[in-house]
Amino acid sequence: MGDTRSYAGTAGRHYGMDWLRVGAFALLILYHVGMYFVPWDWHVKAARPDSHVAILMLATNSWRLALLFVVSGYASAAVFAREPSAGGFARSRSARLLIPLVFAAIVVIPPQPWIELMFKHGYTESFGHFWLRDYFRFGALEGIILPTWQHLWFVVYLWVYSMALALLMLIPAGVRARAAQLCEAALAGPAVLVVPIALMALRTLVLFPGVGETHALVDDAAAHALYFPCFLFGVLLRGSPVLWAAIRRWWRVAAVLAVAAYAVVAMIEYRYPGDTPLDDTLTTLFRGARAVQGWAMIVALIGIADRWLNRDAPIRPMLTEAVFPLYIAHQTIIVVVGWWLLPLALPNLAAFAILVTTTAAGSWLFYIVGRGVPWLRPLIGLGAKEKGRPEGRPSPTSV
Secondary structure, eight states: OOOOSOOOSSSSOOHHHHHHHHHHHHHHHHHHHHTTTSSSOOSSOOSSOOTTHHHHHHHHHTTHHHHHHHHHHHHHHHHHHHSOSHHHHHHHHHHHHHHHHHHIIIIISTHHHHHHHHHHHOOOSOHHHIIIIITTSSEEETTEEESOOGGGHHHHHHHHHHHHHHHHTTSOHHHHHHHHHHHHHHHSTTHHHHHHHHHHHHIIIIISTTOOOOOSSTTOHHHHHHHHHHHHHHHHHHTOHHHHHHHHHHHHHHHHHHHHHHHHHHHHHHHSOTTOOOOHHHHHHHHHHHHHHHHHHHHHHHHHHHHHOOSOOTTHHHHHHHHHHHHHHHHHHHHHHHHHHGGGTOOHHHHHHHHHHHHHHHHHHHHHHHHTSTTTGGGGTOOOOOTTOOTTOOOTTOO
16 A cells, blocks of 8 residues: 555654654744734734735645654653653653743743833833742732743643653553554555544534633643643654554645645635635635644655655754754744834834844744753753763753
8 A cells, every 4th residue: 555665663763753843943033023013913923014024924824833743742652662661651741841941931931021011001111020029929910821832832731741651651551552553554545534524623623612722721622632642643653663654655646635635624715814704605615624624734744744854954953952942932032022023113024034134033042052061951851961962962851
C-alpha cells in the first residue's frame, strides 16, 4: 500500500518532523504579528485594523495550534524513549516546561497585560507600579486575571498532557501495545483522514458549537477535546509504521482537501466579513469546512515533511534548540513594539515589516544571550550545556 520506502520514524530521528516543528513555531510568530492588524480582539491593535487580513489568518487558524500539539506529542514520545520510566519522564518534562513557565510569568509576560490595560482601559500607572502593586494580585483587574501565563497557555496544556501520558505509561506494556494496535487499525489507510475529520466535525458542530477557547485550563473543554487527541496522535505516530504508511499514501489527497476547504472558508469570510451574521446553513458549512481544512492540512504537512524534509542540515540543531526560547519571548516583543508604533500611525505594511523584523531579532537575541549563560539556560527552556557538546546542538533531552 502506497510508499514502500523503509520506515525510519520508530528508532531514528525523523528530521522532517524537526523541520515541521521549527516551521510551525515560526508560523506562530507570524500569526501573532498578524493579530495586531486583524479586527479580532487582542492585547493591542493597529490604528487601522484591516478586515481583509482575516482571510489570510484563516488560512492557518484551524490547524496551526493542533499541529503544534501533534509535533509536541511526537517529540514527547522521543523523550519518553530516552526516559523509559514514567517518573523519570514526568520529572524531565516538569523541569523543562514548568521552570521557564514560572520565569516567563514573572519576568517576560508582565508587559503584555500592562499594555493591554493601558490600551483598552486607560490604565495610567507605570510599569514598575503595575509589576510591584497590581500584577501579583492573584485576582482580576479590569477583567484580566493577574498574574497570567498569556501565550504560554500552550506550555501549561503541554505539561498537563505530558503528565497524562506519564500516567498512561503506568499501564502494563501489553495492554498499551494492544491499545496502540487498535488505534492504528482505526486510523489505517484513508481513515487517517476520515476519522479525525469526523471527530473534529463532531466537536465543532455537535459537542461544542460556537464555543470558543479560554486557555484557562480548567474551563476549556472545547480546546482539550481537540488538542489532547492531537497530542496523542503525535505520540502514536512516532512508533507506528501503519500511520506513516497511511500518511505517505494519502497526504496528496489531504493537501487537495485542505486547499478546497480553505477556499470555502475564505469565500464565506470575504462575503460576510467579521461579525456579519450567518444563517444556520452557512454557519454549518463554515465550521464543517474548517474541520476538513484543519486535519487535512496537518496530514498534508506531515507528508510533505516526510517526503522532502527528512534530511539534516548544519543549522537544524540550533533552530530546534531555539524554538522554545523564541516562543517564550516573541509575543511580549510584538505587544511592546506594537504599542510603541501606535503614535507613529504608520501604514500597516510598514508596521508589519517593523514588527516581523524586531520580533525575529529580539527573540533570537533572547535565545543567544540565554544559551550562553549557564544559570539562564533552564529559565528559557534549555537543558544544561554538556561538556564537549557544540554550541547550538540540542542535548539528548531537548525537544
